[in-house]
Amino acid sequence: xxxxxxxxxxxxxxxxxxxxxxxxxxxxxxxxxxxxxxxxxxxxxxxxxxxxxxxxxxxxxxxxxxxxxxxxxxxxxxxxxxxxxxxxxxxxxxxxxxxxxxxxxxxxxxxxxxxxxxxxxxxxxxxxxxxxxxxxxxxxxxxxxxxxxxxxxxxxxxxxxxxxxxxxxxxxxxxxxxxxxxxxxxxxxxxxxxxxxxxxxxxxxxxxxxxxxxxxxxxxxxxxxxxxxxxxxxxxxxxxxxxxxxxxxxxxxxx
Amino acid sequence: xxxxxxxxxxxxxxxxxxxxxxxxxxxxxxxxxxxxxxxxxxxxxxxxxxxxxxxxxxxxxxxxxxxxxxxxxxxxxxxxxxxxxxxxxxxxxxxxxxxxxxxxxxxxxxxxxxxxxxxxxxxxxxxxxxxxxxxxxxxxxxxxxxxxxxxxxxxxxxxxxxxxxxxxxxxxxxxxxxxxxxxxxxxxxxxxxxxxxxxxxxxxxxxxxxxxxxxxxxxxxxxxxxxxxxxxxxxxxxxxxxxxxxxxxxxxxxxxxxxxxxxxxxxxxxxxxxxxxxxxxxxxxxxxxxxxxxxxxxxxxxxxxxxxxxxxxxxxxxxxxxxxxxxxxxxxxxxxxxxxxxxxxxxx
Numbered sequence: 130x131x132x133x134x135x136x137x138x139x140x141x142x143x144x145x146x147x148x149x150x151x152x153x154x155x156x157x158x159x160x161x162x163x164x165x166x167x168x169x170x171x172x173x174x175x176x177x178x179x180x181x182x183x184x185x186x187x188x189x190x191x192x193x194x195x196x197x198x199x200x201x202x203x204x205x206x207x208x209x210x211x212x213x214x215x216x217x218x219x220x221x222x223x224x225x226x227x228x229x230x231x232x233x234x235x236x237x238x239x240x241x242x243x244x245x246x247x248x249x250x251x252x253x254x255x256x257x258x259x260x261x262x263x264x265x266x267x268x269x270x271x272x273x274x275x276x277x278x279x280x281x282x283x284x285x286x287x288x289x290x291x292x293x294x295x296x297x298x299x300x301x302x303x304x305x306x307x308x309x310x311x312x313x314x315x316x317x318x319x320x321x322x323x324x325x326x327x328x329x330x331x332x333x334x335x336x337x338x339x340x341x342x343x344x345x346x347x348x349x350x351x352x353x354x355x356x357x358x359x360x361x362x363x364x365x366x367x368x369x370x371x372x373x374x375x376x377x378x379x380x381x382x383x384x
Numbered sequence: 385x386x387x388x389x390x391x392x393x394x395x396x397x398x399x400x401x402x403x404x405x406x407x408x409x410x411x412x413x414x415x416x417x418x419x420x421x422x423x424x425x426x427x428x429x430x431x432x433x434x435x436x437x438x439x440x441x442x443x444x445x446x447x448x449x450x451x452x453x454x455x456x457x458x459x460x461x462x463x464x465x466x467x468x469x470x471x472x473x474x475x476x477x478x479x480x481x482x483x484x485x486x487x488x489x490x491x492x493x494x495x496x497x498x499x500x501x502x503x504x505x506x507x508x509x510x511x512x513x514x515x516x517x518x519x520x521x522x523x524x525x526x527x528x529x530x531x532x533x534x535x536x537x538x539x540x541x542x543x544x545x546x547x548x549x550x551x552x553x554x555x556x557x558x559x560x561x562x563x564x565x566x567x568x569x570x571x572x573x574x575x576x577x578x579x580x581x582x583x584x585x586x587x588x589x590x591x592x593x594x595x596x597x598x599x600x601x602x603x604x605x606x607x608x609x610x611x612x613x614x615x616x617x618x619x620x621x622x623x624x625x626x627x628x629x630x631x632x633x634x635x636x637x638x639x640x641x642x643x644x645x646x647x648x649x650x651x652x653x654x655x656x657x658x659x660x661x662x663x664x665x666x667x668x669x670x671x672x673x674x675x676x677x678x679x680x681x682x683x684x685x686x687x688x689x690x691x692x693x694x695x696x697x698x699x700x701x702x703x704x705x706x707x708x709x710x711x712x713x714x715x716x717x718x719x720x721x722x723x724x725x726x727x728x729x730x731x732x
Contacts (some may be wrong), residue, residue, distance in 0.1 A: 282463055285430050288450035289457040290526040292480035297451075300476070304467045 151365060158362055159355045166359035174337050175345035176363070182253060182341060183321040186260035190268045190317045193261075195310070198272035203281070220266045227262050228330025231255070235331075255332035256339050260321035268317040275309025276302075312374075319371040323364065385530055385562055389426045389436035398422050398433075398586040404530070404562045406441075411577035411594065412566045415605050419586040420566040424532045427564065428457050440530055451480070456528030460535040462519035464507035470494070470518050471503040477526025486525075493521035497551060513544025517551065524555065531556075533565035537572060549575055553723060570598055570609050574645060575722050582606045594724075595645075599689050612647050613690050615668075616724070619644035624721050632666045634719030645724040650683060652718035653692035656711040657702060666719065668712045672704060686712065 159166070166172065201213050219227055235242040235249045235258075242249065249255050283305060287297045303310075325343040332339040334348065342360060349357040388401040398419040404410050414420050425431040427438065429450035438446045445453050456477075464473050474494055478486035494500040497517040507515055516536065523531060536552065537545045553575055556563055567573060573580050573594050580597040582590040582605055590603040599614050601607040617626040623633040624646045632646045659667055670686035677683070681693040684704065692712050694702075704710065 282459075282461075283465060285428075285450070286457065286459070286463045287465075287476065287480070288430070289428055289453075289455060289528075289532075290477035290480055290522065291451050291454075292476070293451050294449075296480050300480075301465060305465075 154358060154361055154365065157354075157358050159359070162355055163359050163362070166353075166356045167363055169356065171336065171345060171349075172342075172356070172360055175340055175342045175360070178253070178256070178337065178340065179322055179342040182256045182260055183318050185257045186264055186321045187268075187314055187318045189257065189261045190265050190321075191310075191314060194265045194268040194313075194317070195272060197265075198269045198276060198313075201269065202273045202276035216269050217266050219263050224259075224263050224324065224326030224328075225330050226326075228259055228327035228332075231259060231262060231327065231331040250331060251333045251335065251339060253332075253338055256328055256341060259327035259331045260324045263324050263327055264317040264320040267320050268313040271313035271316055272306070272309055275306055275313070279305055279309075315371050315374050319368060322367060385427075385438075385440045385564075387427060387436070387438045389423070389433040389438075391422065391426065391431070391433045391436075396586060398426075400583070400586070400588050402581060402588070404564060406562060407560045408579065409556050409563045409565065409577045411573035411580045412564060412583055413568065413570075413573060413580055413597075413606060413609065414583035415568075417585075418583040418605075420583055421534055422586075423583065424457065424534050424564065424566055427530070428455050428532055429453050454527075454529040455532060456523040456526055456530070457532045457534065458516075458520055458523045458536050460538045462507070462512075462515035464510075464515055464519055464522070466507050468507075469503070470499065470505050470507065470510070473507065473518060474522045474525050477522060481526065489525050489527075490521075493525040494518070496524070496555065497521045511544070512540055513548060516540060516544070516548055520548075520551065520555065524559070529561060531559075531561065531563040533563060533567075535566055535568065537567070537569065550723075552576055568609065570612060571647070571720075571722065574598060574612075574614070574647065574724055580606075611650065611691070613650060613653070615646040615690070617644060617646070618642070619721060619723065623716070623719070630668065632668070632719060632721075633716035634666075634721040635717060636721030638721055638723040642723045645722055647720045647722060648714050648718050650678075650691040650693040651681075652714050653690075653694075654713045655684060655692050655694055655698070655702060655704070656713055659711050660713055665713050665715055668714075669709060670712050672706050672708045672710060674706055675699065675704065684710075 197216070201209070201216070232250055233239050237248070249258070283301050284297050287301045292300065323343060324341070325347065328339065328341060329344060334340045334344045340348070342364060346357045346360045346364070349360065385404045389398060391398045396419070400423060402410070412420050412423065422431065426433050426436070429445070429448065436446065437444070440454065464470070465476065468476070471490055471494070474490035475486045478489045483489065491500065491503070494503055497520055499514060499517050499521060502510060502514060502518065507518070510518065533552070537548055540548055549572065556576060565572065565576060577594050580591065580594050581588055582597065582603045584603060584605055590597060590601070590606055595614055595616070597606055598612055601611055615624065615626050615632055617624045619638045619640055619642045620631070621640050623631055624644050625631055626646070634646050638644050659669070668690065670688060670690055672684060673687040674685045675682055676685070678693055682696055682699045684692045684694065690712055702710070
């Protein structure tokens with residue numbers, strides 16, 4: 130189909146909205162100070178913490194979200210559709226609201242917080258939990274999409290060959306799903322790495338403990354703009370790497 | 385195997401009862417949407433019936449999950465696991481059943497289907513015919529007590545199908561275990577099956593020995609795909625020697641000295657009052673039993689069951705009437721000669 134030519138105008142404007150800000154950022158970078166800025170103690174500590182917590186929360190997403198995706202894609206019970214919609218909640222909820230929700234669930238006065246008797250808020254574990262909260266839907270949705278696309282025909286064949294459910298899962302389903310798992314993991318990691326609102330509401334901003342890279346950028350923005358821009362550039366580079374690695378399967382999975 | 389299923393899905397209801405004897409191969413024919421594949425899925429345990437029962441060698445199987453049934457399935461598509469090599473695909477069944485000799489079993493079946501040369505390849509490197517042979521080896525390496533075949537030749541191209549059909553025939557005969565094959569091709573039923581079941585709208589509308597159903601179909605569907613002339617006999621070089629001792633020349637893949645059958649369409653038959661001594665043609669002397677309209681044509685029915693379709697004008701010109709002796713003439717190129725399940729022909 131040939132598109133009406135007029136359609137190109139808003140389409141290009143839309144593309145500009147996405148890409149121009151990044152160029153604006155690049156324009157502002159103090160290239161001479163860049164190496165020193167991204168290797169400062171505060172920056173390295175924030176980067177390290179971000180990498181560790183994002184990796185941890187991605188692992189938690191995989192261990193909990195993987196089985197959740199299987200249940201959503203392969204089982205059939207009343208309320209399944211409601212469950213599927215609820216999983217998307219963190220995608221549409223403002224992250225800061227998610228952070229507050231976590232705080233009032235697990236804080237000193239939260240009912241689960243009292244029940245467990247552990248102090249979770251303002252710890253590194255809280256960072257991981259906040260990131261898991263916002264990143265989980267990305268993994269679940271892309272994995273569920275991959276499971277649906279794959280269908281159940283190979284599993285059915287494996288069962289007629291005498292393979293029990295765990296054998297089928299281990300030797301057929303998961304190997305066939307590896308590309309989907311890979312892109313889901315990359316997406317979840319990217320989302321966890323960029324997480325800001327839920328983290329600051331639930332975990333605060335303590336250097337070395339809960340101050341991840343996005344929080345560090347927000348803080349530096351007031352004292353040293355060049356440092357904030359340099360660290361932003363770091364996140365942009367990581368994001369682009371993630372997009373290149375995860376495309377196109379992950380994006381198709383989100384449709 | 386004995387099975388009885390009832391399954392309602394919206395407007396469609398499947399309601400069948402069937403039995404397959406040890407070593408018997410049953411073909412299930414039927415139009416699209418008649419419930420053929422549903423029936424196989426019910427037997428394999430991939431679908432659950434509303435009510436029914438299923439037993440194999442006296443074991444009650446309806447409550448058993450698919451992997452505990454000992455029922456193999458070869459589908460239209462090979463569905464080889466794409467991440468595993470050909471050898472690992474064939475080893476899958478025996479390994480899943482914790483059999484120590486999985487490697488030998490897999491290699492033996494790869495030999496059996498003449499695919500050992502591909503053992504190290506990935507499925508995507510195989511042609512359609514090769515992949516389906518490997519899928520057959522994989523299904524059989526799992527040592528199923530009952531083999532289900534869901535249109536196993538449909539997805540193959542014209543060159544690969546006859547070889548696969550021959551392979552299935554050899555394997556099904558040697559194994560001497562029951563099999564149920566869904567097909568829409570009368571030839572598959574003819575070559576592979578002892579008995580035919582015709583399914584329509586979820587019910588069995590006709591069943592019987594392959595030869596009877598294919599030569600004298602009673603259901604409209606069987607009549608459309610079958611209605612073939614079949615002459616049983618023993619294959620010889622370049623044709624077949626009928627049980628009455630008449631040589632019929634034809635084309636086909638069967639080796640000499642096998643139980644076989646010559647197959648030709650009634651439309652390929654010309655009718656003469658006298659023996660036409662033309663060399664490339666087969667001439668069969670028959671006695672007319674009846675005549676009936678068949679579309680725009682007249683179908684002549686001979687006493688031995690053979691049929692010929694001719695135009696009303698030709699019928700009028702020949703001044704035919706029942707009881708008359710005439711010659712059915714058919715070109716050798718119109719006659720297919722196929723090995724057929726032994727024993728079928730004696731039952732009729």
